Amino acid sequence: MLQTALHFSHTLLxxxxxxxxxVVDATMGNGxxxxxxxxLVGTKGxxxxxxVQEQALTATAKKLTDANLTKQVQLFHQGHETIETVLAKETLITAAIFNLGYLPKSDKTIITTPDTTKQALDALLPRLIPKGRIVLVVYYGHDGGEAELELVQEYCQNLPQxxxxxxTYQFINQRNNPPILFCIEKK
Incomplete structure (x- = not known):
């Protein structure tokens, strides 16, 4: 059976x-x-x-505490556009994941945007190790979603081969704008 974009993102990571x-979770959502x-990274990672949403931090902190996974995680109550200032210049990453759109079961007017996503990608690519991956799962069936999908697609297409x-990974015969996955791997 074919995997959903979300499940396939985990396979790729x-x-x-x-x-x-x-590693980086650029949009922690529900954790x-x-x-x-x-x-995956264990206590040494x-x-x-x-x-940007307090609700996301609260849900994620609870999930991590319940699973005894707090030691290796730093939560930042700020947007992914701040990755450049948060991560030390010498910090190298193996992977990053984005779920672009809005936080499920929350305020649907708070969305990720093309500008902040581009800033985050610009900050992550130089820190990505060879064979490392950045996975973006783009949910675009909302106001502003098409613009972000366009940015991600153009950004990825312009990366030097x-x-x-x-x-890219997507289902093309499903209704209601199924998410599209993009995976960038550094050679």
């Missing part, structure tokens, strides 16, 4: 992340990806997780 790595990353491979 599991292939490259190992214990002790440093599912943050906890997943924390399990580092997860840097970002979100000598340095990056980019994959």
């Amino acid at each position: 599991k292939e490259v992340i190992k214990e002790g790595d440093s 599912n990806d943050t906890a997943f990353l924390a399990e 580092d997860v840097y997780a970002f979100d 000598e340095h990056y491979s980019v994959l």
Whole structure:
């Protein structure tokens, strides 16, 4: 059976992340990806997780505490556009994940935007190790979603093939704008 974009994102990350790595959850949301990353990197690794909504931080902190995964995670109550200022210049990452759109079961007017997503990608690419991956799951069926999808697609298409491979993964026969996954891998 074909995997959903969300499940496939985890498959792509599991292939490259190992214990002790440093990774980024650019949009922590309800904490599912943050906890997943924390399990992969173990207590010797580092997860840097970002979100602008207090609700996201609260849900993520609870999930991490319940699973005994707090030691390796730093939660930042700020947008992913601040990655450049939060991560030390020498911090190298193995992977990053974005779920772009809005926080499920919350205020649908608070969304990720093309500008902040571009800033985050610009900050992450130079820190990505060879064979490292940045996965973006783009939910675009809301106001502003199409613009962000366009930005991500254009950004990925313009990455030089000598340095990056980019994959897209989507279901093309489903209703209600199923998410589209992009995976950037550094060569």
